[in-house]
Amino acid sequence: MKPITAVAALMLTATQAHAEIVEATGDHYVLHHEERSTLSPSELWVRLIKPAEWWHPDHTYSGDAGNLSFDPQVGGLWREDWADGSVVHGRVLYVAPEKMLRLDAPFGPLQGMAVTAVWTITIKPDGDGSLVSFDEIASGTAASKLDALAPTVDFVKGEAIRRLTQVNNQGN
Numbered sequence: 001m002k003p004i005t006a007v008a009a010l011m012l013t014a015t016q017a018h019a020e021i022v023e024a025t026g027d028h029y030v031l032h033h034e035e036r037s038t039l040s041p042s043e044l045w046v047r048l049i050k051p052a053e054w055w056h057p058d059h060t061y062s063g064d065a066g067n068l069s070f071d072p073q074v075g076g077l078w079r080e081d082w083a084d085g086s087v088v089h090g091r092v093l094y095v096a097p098e099k100m101l102r103l104d105a106p107f108g109p110l111q112g113m114a115v116t117a118v119w120t121i122t123i124k125p126d127g128d129g130s131l132v133s134f135d136e137i138a139s140g141t142a143a144s145k146l147d148a149l150a151p152t153v154d155f156v157k158g159e160a161i162r163r164l165t166q167v168n169n170q171g172n
Contacts, residue, residue: 019158020033021151024146025146026142026145026146029137030136031154031157032133033133033157033158034133035134035162035165036131036132037132037165039130040128041123041125044123047164048164049072051078054163054164055160055163056160059159061080062084062085067080067082071092074094075091075092076091076092077092078090078092089105090103090105093118098123099123100122102118102119103121104118105119106138115140116138118137118138119135120136121135122134130165132161138153
């Protein structure tokens with residue numbers, strides 16, 4: 001029997017992705033992503049609350065996903081701490097372990113633009129695995145030009161949900 005290649009392993013861990021920019025105007029956008037995983041809801045939850053294991057380092061301030069930490073309780077923070085600084089990426093608004101996580105999370109440039117961004121990550125059983133939905137609603141002023149930012153944010157969030165659902169990504 002031949003060993004499973006990395007590509008084959010990735011194909012086995014997550015399938016049937018769905019992503020879309022539901023709407024986008026200068027002052028808001030709505031994103032929706034959905035991905036299936038072979039991980040059970042409890043396994044996926046354990047992975048979700050450890051972003052250092054799946055968040056892409058290119059989308060951190062420090063360049064190292066290992067600097068991320070997360071406290072999965074209401075009021076808890078998704079933070080990044082490194083030698084030259086720290087940042088709070090998000091704050092937990094709602095938590096239902098193995099089912100739903102909601103964050104107030106204006107990541108990256110959205111913070112400096114005073115944009116509000118709420119993420120809702122929902123996990124549901126799906127056969128032998130899980131179905132993960134990721135919804136983000138962002139609001140700002142018309143000057144925020146969120147319609148122009150929506151495709152970039154959509155790409156980053158799409159990458160994030162794929163990395164979350166695929167067990168082969170270890171923070172790189």
